[in-house]
Amino acid sequence: MHIHILGICGTFMGGVAALAREAGHRVTGCDAGVYPPMSDQLRALGIDLIEGFGADQLALKPDVFVVGNVVSRARLPDGQPKFPLMEAILDSGARYTSGPQWLAEHVLHGRHVLAVAGTHGKTTTTAMLAWILDQAGLKPGFLVGGVPLNFGVSARLGGGSAFVIEADEYDTAFFDKRSKFVHYRPRTAVLNNLEFDHADIFASLADIERQFHHLLRTVPAQGRVVSNGGDEALERVLAQGCWSELRRFGPVLADFIAEGEPGDFSVLAYGQAVGQVRWGLTGVHNQNNALAAIAAAEHLGVAPADAALALGGFLSPRRRMEVRGQVGGVTVYDDFAHHPTAIRTTLDGLRRQLDRQPGESRILAVFEPRSNTMKLGTMAAQLPAALKDADLAFCHVGGLGWDAAAALAPMGERGRTAEAIKPLVAQVLAAAKPGDHIVCMSNGSFGGVHELLLAGLAAKG
Incomplete structure (x- = not known):
């Protein structure tokens, strides 16, 4: 063909x-x-x-x-x-x-599809789940919205019956306004979390909840739904009807919970300690991503203890707190965060890690509101809270139809803006000092800001 x-x-x-x-x-x-x-x-x-x-x-x-x-x-x-x-x-x-329809008919049909949905963490959790199944010898196929470092490619057919796919709620095509994930017909569905996003196509959170329930309607009775037990929006989705085995993860009283710091924690399944995850990832969000992946893998017969052990060798996908370089004692990261919640959890994870290390380290957040939702200014008021763990925040405001400086005003001198990339880089370089951690956050290329910062730091000496 x-x-x-x-x-x-x-x-x-x-x-x-x-x-x-x-x-x-x-x-x-x-x-x-x-x-x-x-x-x-x-x-x-x-x-x-x-x-x-x-x-x-x-x-x-x-x-x-x-x-x-x-x-x-x-x-x-x-x-x-x-x-x-x-x-x-x-x-x-x-x-x-x-694309989703072609994929469903020519790749997914007849396979055990594990679909990972949610506002945040889809790419990372999909990569985790594929890695767990791979380490268990199941030879899964996968399609990830990024490049998992463990595999080096974003997609492969795989030789086994399982196929892991990142399940996006964005619409399918101009002629098919259903969410992409409705096409995938999963036997195992992961619901990571649910917040308002995609303001360009959804009028309210209730609209997105409806699409998530459409996904639930496609999971068979012998399938499994793995849901974040601490998410109110997901609980509302489940209340509309769930016809499959349900497993919750996250908070106390869930089927799968974590005890300990995000970088080294025990996994409890059904009240019993079953394994330990020790890895280089940060943040409670990644701890929850791990629990979701472990619960989903169990549906294919992978013991939680084996899944936890496999995650010890997991590497984040590219652009998920990826270290792009270190010059003069300053570390520059690239991260895909663009929604206020993703920004907050990313910075919180780094702050937790730095607080456990000797000495004082500052976080300099460099970000651009690039997604359709952020460009509309729908979540502008949430930015100061999202950036609370940043010592300084630098926002690229070129092309926005709303006043980013006013939105960041509650941050006082900590919040700064620039209309173009070069002035933005100049601001950051002027402020940076040894021991700083510069986190660049965008769902786009961000004008090559990472390379500009690293080159500027090298020139600065």
């Missing part, structure tokens, strides 16, 4: 492309801004990439066009279509489908 993927350089669609190629299909694709590292990864797999969405690509005549949710029926100011190829596909009557 020849498939041509529209929006192939996105993390999810790039994963679909890799899986299709591994399965023996001919894969081509297009995107706007075809650049490394995704372009290099795809070309290394023998996938031809085309820059842009020109209508001339219709001449490729693939068996099916696979459409990413970056594609729309939008028009440019001059009235021309933003995606001419999509218009040509519709006009010609050519066959097209969405």
